[in-house]
Amino acid sequence: MNEIFTARGSVLIAGVTVDGATVDIAVDETGAIAAIGKDARKTIDAEIIIDGSDRVAVPGLVNTHTHAAMSLLRGYADDMILQDWLSQKIWPLEAHLTGDDVYAGTRLACLEMIKSGTVAFNDMYFFMDRAAAAADEMGMRATFAYGFIDLGMEEKREAEIKATEALVAHITSLDNPRIRAAVGPHSVYTVSPEGLTWCAAFAEEQEIGIHVHLSETEKEVVDCVARFGKRPAYLLDECGCLTPRTVAAHCCWLDEAECRLLAERGVTASHNPASNMKLAVNRAMPYHWLRQYGANVALGTDGCSSNNNLDLMEEMKFAALLQKFAWNSPTLLPAGEAIAMATAAGARALGTGPGTLTVGAPADIVLLDARAVCNTPLFHPDSNAVYACNGGTVMTVLCQGRILMHEREVPGEEEIVREAAMTARSLVARAEESS
Numbered sequence: 489m490n491e492i493f494t495a496r497g498s499v500l501i502a503g504v505t506v507d508g509a510t511v512d513i514a515v516d517e518t519g520a521i522a523a524i525g526k527d528a529r530k531t532i533d534a535e536i537i538i539d540g541s542d543r544v545a546v547p548g549l550v551n552t553h554t555h556a557a558m559s560l561l562r563g564y565a566d567d568m569i570l571q572d573w574l575s576q577k578i579w580p581l582e583a584h585l586t587g588d589d590v591y592a593g594t595r596l597a598c599l600e601m602i603k604s605g606t607v608a609f610n611d612m613y614f615f616m617d618r619a620a621a622a623a624d625e626m627g628m629r630a631t632f633a634y635g636f637i638d639l640g641m642e643e644k645r646e647a648e649i650k651a652t653e654a655l656v657a658h659i660t661s662l663d664n665p666r667i668r669a670a671v672g673p674h675s676v677y678t679v680s681p682e683g684l685t686w687c688a689a690f691a692e693e694q695e696i697g698i699h700v701h702l703s704e705t706e707k708e709v710v711d712c713v714a715r716f717g718k719r720p721a722y723l724l725d726e727c728g729c730l731t732p733r734t735v736a737a738h739c740c741w742l743d744e745a746e747c748r749l750l751a752e753r754g755v756t757a758s759h760n761p762a763s764n765m766k767l768a769v770n771r772a773m774p775y776h777w778l779r780q781y782g783a784n785v786a787l788g789t790d791g792c793s794s795n796n797n798l799d800l801m802e803e804m805k806f807a808a809l810l811q812k813f814a815w816n817s818p819t820l821l822p823a824g825e826a827i828a829m830a831t832a833a834g835a836r837a838l839g840t841g842p843g844t845l846t847v848g849a850p851a852d853i854v855l856l857d858a859r860a861v862c863n864t865p866l867f868h869p870d871s872n873a874v875y876a877c878n879g880g881t882v883m884t885v886l887c888q889g890r891i892l893m894h895e896r897e898v899p900g901e902e903e904i905v906r907e908a909a910m911t912a913r914s915l916v917a918r919a920e921e922s923s
């Protein structure tokens with residue numbers, strides 16, 4: 489294998505554009521940014537030198553809500569409303585999932601994320617020990633939550649508790665700083681208050697995150713008020729699920745008071761605009777209120793069955809456009825804020841560092857092609873990154889100083905794609921045989 493992918497020493501990115509200036513970025517052997525500037529090359533004896541001319545450097549992107557192995561379900565069920573999509577197509581198929589399926593699907597997802605500039609992701613799914621193995625092999629950072637769904641049944645709740653405890657124990661035993669565990673209560677419509685309360689207490693005891701779907705549809709809100717006499721964010725809060733370690737996905741139907749509550753609790757709201765538009769949830773996350781009350785707002789793709797890709801560069805554009813359109817404000821969510829959502833806000837949510845190109849930060853660095861058509865002319869790199877380009881502009885990706893992709897080459901790509909295609913076919917065939 490090309491030594492650029494196996495090297496674990498220091499790296500110099502020479503003559504790269506950062507915030508409009510041409511600089512060097514020096515990465516030390518611990519994987520941290522040692523220096524940035526004109527003389528940064530003098531600070532290390534670089535094992536690997538990357539030519540940064542014709543490249544724009546940005547921080548690695550962070551996907552704060554996905555179901556990575558759903559890459560196997562890409563294009564399997566489109567153009568449906570959420571409840572029908574889940575109950576008629578997705579859950580029946582997922583009943584046939586195996587650990588091998590999740591491993592192959594997560595490897596495909598990691599490949600796709602790396603190829604579009606993502607270095608870290610927040611995952612909620614099943615067989616997460618196998619997902620963790622895949623992410624580790626691919627060199628990414630990731631947080632894994634078992635999708636806890638008890639449907640109000642005590643017996644099922646006991647099984648979900650065991651599955652959650654087993655995953656957290658497994659990930660803890662890995663003792664891998666790139667791979668973390670979280671607790672994943674799916675939503676207020678699939679998890680009982682008892683289940684939600686257990687999830688919150690366990691996450692607090694383990695000092696780990698909570699990953700939950702929140703107020704994705706109007707039906708979720710209406711049903712929650714009818715069943716529990718309160719809106720979903722208040723129910724989650726009563727159960728202890730709103731914390732600074734919580735990532736709440738979607739947040740489309742929050743009212744203003746719920747936005748203030750999320751901000752007060754330090755919750756990260758993960759905006760998933762492509763999935764929301766595709767499933768026609770009929771309301772955009774109220775970003776203006778969340779920002780007004782100081783909530784951390786990050787970005788996520790959701791899974792490949794509702795998006796249908798994992799390209800966070802595209803997601804930045806969807807977010808900026810959807811917010812402007814839905815809230816009738818062309819000044820809402822400008823390009824710089826969209827990039828901060830996809831980088832610093834996501835890194836804050838997952839605790840992966842500052843998510844910026846600064847000395848001392850983990851070297852999670854993405855190099856974009858400055859000569860690409862979408863980057864020409866290059867008046868405003870942020871504008872081009874959000875409004876003109878997509879993940880195809882990503883040339884090189886470093887995570888903790890390790891080179892995961894260079895000149896768009898990722899080691900093992902062909903085998904990962906072949907294996908995932910075969911696995912997806914076999915999963916669907918098994919499901920069809922049994923129906």
Ligand SMILES: C[C@H]1O[C@@H](n2cnc3c(O)ncnc32)[C@H](O)[C@@H]1O
Pocket residue numbers: 555574578579582612613614635674701704763790791794
């Ligand atoms: C972990 C479970 O969550 C399911 N899922 C995937 N996307 C969504 C979504 O947008 N809303 C609710 N649930 C979702 C996934 O299929 C797993 O069953």
Ligand SMILES: [Zn+2]
Pocket residue numbers: 553554555701737790791
């Ligand atoms: Zn989701």
